[in-house]
Amino acid sequence: MRCHQHFDTEAVAVCVSCGRGVCRGCQQPTLDQRMLCGLPQCAALAKKQAAVPFVIAQDCANRATYSKTLVQTLRGITLILAVPSVLLEIILLVTAALRPQAAMADSIVLAGLGIILILLAGVTWRFQSQLSLLQNNWEDLAGEFGSGAVDEPPAST
Numbered sequence: 001m002r003c004h005q006h007f008d009t010e011a012v013a014v015c016v017s018c019g020r021g022v023c024r025g026c027q028q029p030t031l032d033q034r035m036l037c038g039l040p041q042c043a044a045l046a047k048k049q050a051a052v053p054f055v056i057a058q059d060c061a062n063r064a065t066y067s068k069t070l071v072q073t074l075r076g077i078t079l080i081l082a083v084p085s086v087l088l089e090i091i092l093l094v095t096a097a098l099r100p101q102a103a104m105a106d107s108i109v110l111a112g113l114g115i116i117l118i119l120l121a122g123v124t125w126r127f128q129s130q131l132s133l134l135q136n137n138w139e140d141l142a143g144e145f146g147s148g149a150v151d152e153p154p155a156s157t
Helices: 040-098 105-145
Strands: none
Touching: 040 105
């Protein structure tokens, strides 16, 4: 393959944008050591491609933050469901133990409601623990595509 500008010179690289052959004199490496041919449209494409990891890192960081907020909210809901329900069940058990003949329909309904709320709290806890794993995945991806706390896009030259 010959250089696209110097037809008598052998190409040592290929432009990552247009695929043209490039000799040592014409090659222009990017920051990530990819070769460009020097045409303006290829340089513009390389700038756009440099912004992609930044955008991906920001998106992953935003999703991790959203997931973290949702996990914290679900933990709060779990506590709101579980603590009163468990206390209700304890009170009903103590009442039934002290006065076995006083087990009325209201107590049975309250016990059933308490059990349902405890089960709902368990499902909520399970869901938030799975969401916590998803949050960790988003944080890892943000770290792979950037520092994870990227403040500004790469400088354009």
